[in-house]
Amino acid sequence: MPYRTPRTVHATTVPGGPAILDALRRLLDPHLAAGRVRLLPGVRVTALVTEHGRVTGVTAEDGTTWPAPVVVLATGGFGYAPDLFAELEGAPLTTSAAPTSTGDGLRLGRAAGEGLQGLGRYLPTLGGLPPAEGDLRVDWTHRPHLVAPERPPWEIYVDRAGRRWVAEDDPSIDRKERALVGIDQMTFWMVFDARALRESRPMVHGWSGEQLHAMCGRRRGVHRAGDVGTLAARAGIDAAGLRESVARYNAFVAAGHDGDFGRSHLPAPVAEPPFYAVENHPVTLITFAGLDVDEQSRVRRADGAVIPGLYAVGEVIGAAAVNGNAFCSGMCLTPAMAFGRLVGRALAASAHAGGRAVTDAASSSGGTRNPST
Template identity: 25%
Template sequence: MSADKNTPDTHDFDVVVIGCGIAGLSAAVSALEKGARVAILERSTVEDRGGQTRWTEAQMRMKSEHEVSDDFESHFAENAGHYLDPELISEAAGDYANWSSIVKTLNFTDPELISTITERAGPTLQWLKTFGVRFDFQPSYFITTCTTRISPVGGGLALVEALAAAAEKKGATFFYRTTARDLVTDDTGRVRGVLAVGERNRGLRFNAKAVVLGSGGFQGNPEMLTHYIGPKARYLRPVARGGYYNKGEGIRMAMSVGAAGSGDYGQIHAEPLDPRSGAPEPIVLVFNYGILVNKRGERFIDEAPSTVDATYENITRHILEEPEGIAWAVMDAGIGDVPNWKKSVRSDQAPVSAATLDELAQKIGVPAAALAHTVSDFNAACPADGKFDPLATDGLKTATGYAPPKSNWARPLAKGPFIAYPLICGNCFTFGGIKVNTRSEVVNADGEPIPGLYAAGEMIGLYYGTYTGATSVLRGAVFGRIAGEQAAP
């Protein structure tokens, strides 16, 4: 360790892992199992460790502890990218070793990575169980669903606590309140360590044989959000506390040594949040039983094209495009016909309630005449007959020619009291990341692995279009474990 106060304190390890969520912890424990000396760098305090994972229910798109859901690969295939060159896609159907460099770095969902998750998901869950994690099909905040999901008992926090305890027991060294800033490379281009800062901006140097990037996306960095997403990013906020720690340094560090970008940099995984609430993930997922209006008191989208778990992301993105990035979910007393509807509301704030629409409009700050007109037109377009089924898409749709339509659960809003929840676009995580291969090796712009550099979790740019729900934590666990196996000497 240097005595010069201007020289960074130096530490030597086999593997340095950046990030303490599911990706980083899986990598660390996996490397420790291989006998590596491991350091874990975590920006937060020990009390907040765990990144996004700490705050999520950690649902996984699986039909059992051994198999992914039936629609797992097909949903990824449907959201693999935009206007892809068919000649390049046909090349991707062949053996990866024969792919050209442009296909290896193509900005699309790599089928090799999806196959890897499919094959490794079951074994990864069995591995997590060896640390005391239990999985089950548990109640979630969705009233209606389109796929199967399993989750750890105790949510993401259970994963963090189990893996962190295992890492500590196996001898990992944790460096809290420590932020990685730059990768160290040698003359051959191999990554040899990390430059970081600790408390009071104290410089630190970590020499290592390999580095694993597991520090998430950039949902906590307003500069990067505005750069990639645009001015509307001012209305975004992370879904949970862990997101504020994700400031994108891992992505920038990787790109500074030549990593290829991947994932939709202009898009996020969006969730509808109550902006009044500071609770973890204060989502409101009952708008499909009412209507959504903007600050002008106007409807702007079909609130119920399908089950809410399949459509809330797209609808929430449209909320971001409305004036000031906010909307109101308006319902009447008929919401009481939906069994246990409050389970789909995770806000700790009560809805705004009023005996009349005029009173409600005044309370939520939208023009009363406009709201009355919107509700009157909507009510007139609702079907006069048909059976309301809150637990399945019921086909109760508005009349032909009425716009925007409502495809299911269209019932008049006529019975007071009326209630409303404000909704903004919550940023669960960003889609843009870096390219890896099936060994979790970061690849450069020519498709070649960068020696000594691995990545997992939100760092991997995997998503385009619509997020394949309940796959992010699974992505982190699978590729984190692989990264640790490969990084260990």
């Protein structure tokens, strides 16, 4: 059923975050003009200052210390931090997150003993080619065509051990994404033959069959060989496992029934050389793990105790805190703004009641790397 109320925001710029800031700037500008708020763009914070277990300020990259009665971490996720992503999610990072999503807030918090929440809740977008030439960004132009209702599959999906792990023709991308989380490094290969390349709709958006053939050995993650064993060696798949899976799948095609996963679209065996393998990594849109907070957005230690003087809002607390084990485009935007506003109002009320105001704000020019104090 169509939406009755428009709920999608499209910015005219990429990335879209600055467009949101532009819309909110009119609320901030009067406070800047009146001197009630100081904005320090480009100041990268590298450590929290603590005294007797309480956070009392931050230290900048140049060694400057900024004292503050309260520190609010609003640094975004770690969708552009391959080291943190490998540690916390156990998978290679192929991302659509902004380059400013470097996980600085998590690093600051963990160094001070903060606990984490949302571990084990990560859910990827199904499949993207490995990044080329060290670029972490997903190549949306040349993305594998994995939506079964749009392109009934001729290929099989195998993991690093060469085993199939899902019904490739399952119409639900969500079911495939949830199955993907359970395989080694969430990495899989589309394996197919010359007939599939010739008769299927294009396997990769933006490439004809001839172009895909030509990219083998030139583009990372795209391989071909004259036999299945050599293909496995070139792609990094277990050869014995792949041979067994291909033979078993071909037997299912001959019998007209997939006895392992119930796949119904069985157009042809994988039998005509050359054979092809296209590697797919999980694609990260948002990160689900983050700093543990209580109902007032106060950061907690690993033992659950609140850390006085430290708050966190936005993706730094992990998307799982507000979205659970699911996502769609823009789902982090409203919670970040709503919880940020709630924390801001509560701190302002507390500051006025105590006769002092929080007047300094430090952030990076990218808007996601550094905490506000």
